[in-house]
Amino acid sequence: MKDKKVIWERKPLIKNKLLRIGLILLISTYLISVFLTTEIDWQRILEGIPRGKNFIFAFFPPDFITRSDEILAGIFESLWMTIVATIVGIIISIPVSLGAAKNIAPKFVYFFSRGIIALSRSFQEVILAIFFVKLMGFGPFAGMVTLSFSTIGFFAKLLSEDIEEISKSQAEAIKSTGSNWFQWINYGVQPQVMPRFIGLSLYRLDINFRESAVIGIVGGGGIGSTLNTAFDRYEFEIAAAVLIVIISIVMIVEYTSSHLRKLIK
Amino acid sequence: MPIIKQKDYKTWKKFDRKRDLLNWICWFLGTLIFSLCFGLISSNTIWFYVFDSHNEALDLLGRMIPPETNYFYTLIKPIWDTLNIATIGTTIGTLIAIPLAFLSANNTTPSKKFIRPLALFCIVSSRSINSVIWALLLVAVVGPGVLAGIIAIGLRSIGFCGKLLYEAIEEIDENQIEAIEATGANKAQIMTFGIVPQILPAFTSISIYRWDINIREATVVGLVGAGGIGIELDAQIGDLAWAKVSVILLTIVVAVVFSEWITAKIRKAII
Numbered sequence: 001m002k003d004k005k006v007i008w009e010r011k012p013l014i015k016n017k018l019l020r021i022g023l024i025l026l027i028s029t030y031l032i033s034v035f036l037t038t039e040i041d042w043q044r045i046l047e048g049i050p051r052g053k054n055f056i057f058a059f060f061p062p063d064f065i066t067r068s069d070e071i072l073a074g075i076f077e078s079l080w081m082t083i084v085a086t087i088v089g090i091i092i093s094i095p096v097s098l099g100a101a102k103n104i105a106p107k108f109v110y111f112f113s114r115g116i117i118a119l120s121r122s123f124q125e126v127i128l129a130i131f132f133v134k135l136m137g138f139g140p141f142a143g144m145v146t147l148s149f150s151t152i153g154f155f156a157k158l159l160s161e162d163i164e165e166i167s168k169s170q171a172e173a174i175k176s177t178g179s180n181w182f183q184w185i186n187y188g189v190q191p192q193v194m195p196r197f198i199g200l201s202l203y204r205l206d207i208n209f210r211e212s213a214v215i216g217i218v219g220g221g222g223i224g225s226t227l228n229t230a231f232d233r234y235e236f237e238i239a240a241a242v243l244i245v246i247i248s249i250v251m252i253v254e255y256t257s258s259h260l261r262k263l264i265k
Numbered sequence: 266m267p268i269i270k271q272k273d274y275k276t277w278k279k280f281d282r283k284r285d286l287l288n289w290i291c292w293f294l295g296t297l298i299f300s301l302c303f304g305l306i307s308s309n310t311i312w313f314y315v316f317d318s319h320n321e322a323l324d325l326l327g328r329m330i331p332p333e334t335n336y337f338y339t340l341i342k343p344i345w346d347t348l349n350i351a352t353i354g355t356t357i358g359t360l361i362a363i364p365l366a367f368l369s370a371n372n373t374t375p376s377k378k379f380i381r382p383l384a385l386f387c388i389v390s391s392r393s394i395n396s397v398i399w400a401l402l403l404v405a406v407v408g409p410g411v412l413a414g415i416i417a418i419g420l421r422s423i424g425f426c427g428k429l430l431y432e433a434i435e436e437i438d439e440n441q442i443e444a445i446e447a448t449g450a451n452k453a454q455i456m457t458f459g460i461v462p463q464i465l466p467a468f469t470s471i472s473i474y475r476w477d478i479n480i481r482e483a484t485v486v487g488l489v490g491a492g493g494i495g496i497e498l499d500a501q502i503g504d505l506a507w508a509k510v511s512v513i514l515l516t517i518v519v520a521v522v523f524s525e526w527i528t529a530k531i532r533k534a535i536i
Binding site for chain 2: 087
C-alpha cells in the first residue's frame with residue numbers, strides 16, 4: 001500500500017454510461033439530420049445583410065407624432081381588450097378549474113374539464129385569433145374572445161393544480177359543520193387558493209397585454225393592428241414607435257404586476 | 266373574524282364591517298371598470314357579425330369535415346421544420362441566456378451599476394416582443410424560411426430563460442460557494458463547482474419548459490413567412506381549403522400533445 005493517489009472526479013449528470021453515450025449519439029444524429037434537411041439560402045442571407053441594415057436604419061428616428069392618434073387609440077383598445085378578456089377568462093376558468101381538480105370533481109367532470117383545458121392550450125393565440133376573426137368579424141371583440149379563451153387553458157390548469165394541493169383537513173372541517181357544496185368551496189377551498197389566484201390573475205393580465213400586440217396582426221384589433229398597418233404602409237419609423245410603446249408598457253405592466261405579487265406573498 | 270351580537274343570538278361572519286365595505290368597494294370599482302371597458306369594445310364591434318357567428322361556425326365546420334387525410338403526407342416536411350425551429354431555437358436561446366443570466370444576477374454580476382441594467386434590458390426587451398413580431402422583423406432581414414423562424418424563437422427564448430435562470434442564480438446557497446472558496450478555488454472553479462451544480466436542475470427544467478412553449482410558438486411564426494407548418498396554414502386559409510386546414514390543425518394538436526408527453530417524461534426522469 002504505497003501512496004496511491006486518490007483523485008476526485010465530478011459525478012456525471014446521467015449515471016448510466018450506456019444512456020449517456022446513447023443520448024449523445026441521438027442528439028448528434030438529430031443535429032446532422034437537421035442540417036441535411038434544412039435549406040438555408042446563404043446567398044439570400046448575404047444579400048439580406050445590407051438590406052437588413054437599411055431596414056434597421058429605416059426604423060430611426062422613431063416617429064411618435066405623425067400618427068399619435070392611431071397609436072394612442074391602438075394602445076387603449078389593447079388595454080380594454082386585456083382587462084375585459086382577463087376578467088371574462090378568469091370567471092369562466094373558475095368552474096373549469098374546480099372541475100379539473102381531482103380531489104373535488106367526479107371522474108367524468110374531471111375529464112370534460114381537462115378536455116377544455118387541453119383544447120385551449122394546444123392552439124397558439126394567433127391561430128385561435130384567425131378563426132375567431134373569421135367567425136365574428138374584424139375588431140376588438142374577436143381579439144377579446146381569443147384572449148379569454150386562451151386564458152382558460154392557462155388559468156384553469158395552474159389553479160386546478162393548486163386546488164389539488166390544498167390541505168384536506170381544512171376542507172373536511174368545513175364539511176363536518178354540515179355545509180352545502182357551495183359553502184364548502186367558499187369557506188374550505190377558496191381561502192386556501194386565494195393568494196395563488198390573485199398572483200395568477202396579475203400574471204395573466206401581463207401575458208394578455210403582450211399577446212394583444214400580436215393578435216392585432218391577424219385582425220383582432222388593438223395595438224397589433226396599428227403595428228401591422230405601419231408595416232403594410234412601409235412606415236417603419238412609426239412601427240418603431242409602436243414597438244417602443246409596446247416594450248415600455250409591457251415593462252410597466254410587468255414591473256407593477258411582479259411588485260404586486262410580491263406584496264401579496 | 267368577528268362574532269356579531271344581535272339581541273340574544275350570535276352570528277359568525279367572515280369579515281368585519283370595515284373589511285366588508287372595502288370588499289364591496291373593490292367589487293363595485295371592478296364592475297365599473299369592466300363595464301366601461303366592455304362598452305368601449307362594443308362600440309368598436311359590428312354586432313351583426315357576432316350574432317351571426319354560430320351560422321358561420323356551422324358553415325365552417327361543414328367545410329372542414331371530413332378532413333382531407335391524403336394531405337397529411339405533404340405536411341411531414343413542414344412539421345419536421347417546425348420541430349427543428351423549436352429545438353434549435355431553444356438551444357440557441359438558452360446558450361445566449363446563460364451568460365446574460367450570470368451578468369444580471371445580483372450575486373454574480375461583475376458590475377451592478379453598468380452591466381446589470383444593460384443585461385436586464387436585453388432580457389426584458391427580448392421578453393416583451395412576441396416571437397411573431399420578431400419573425401416579422403427577421404423575415405425582412407434574412408428572408409423567408411426556417412432560419413428566420415429559428416432566430417425569432419431563439420431571440421424570444423433568451424428573455425424567458427434568462428429571467429428564470431438569473432432568479433435561480435440569485436437563490437443559490439452561499440455556504441456551498443464559501444466551501445469551494447475555502448479550498449482555494451479561483452473564480453472559474455467557483456463557477457463550475459460551486460454555482461453550476463446548484464443551478465443545473467433549474468436550467469434543465471427551464472429549457473425543457475421553454476422547448477414545450479416553443480413548439481406552440483413555432484407553429485405560428487410561419488404565418489408571417491418564417492418557416493414551419495404555419496406557412497402551410499397561411500396558404501391553405503388563403504385558398505379557403507378548409508378540409509386541408511383541419512388536417513393542419515389536427516397535426517398541430519398531435520405535435521403539441523407529443524411535446525407535452527416528452528417534457529413530462531424528461532421532467533420525471535430528472536426530478
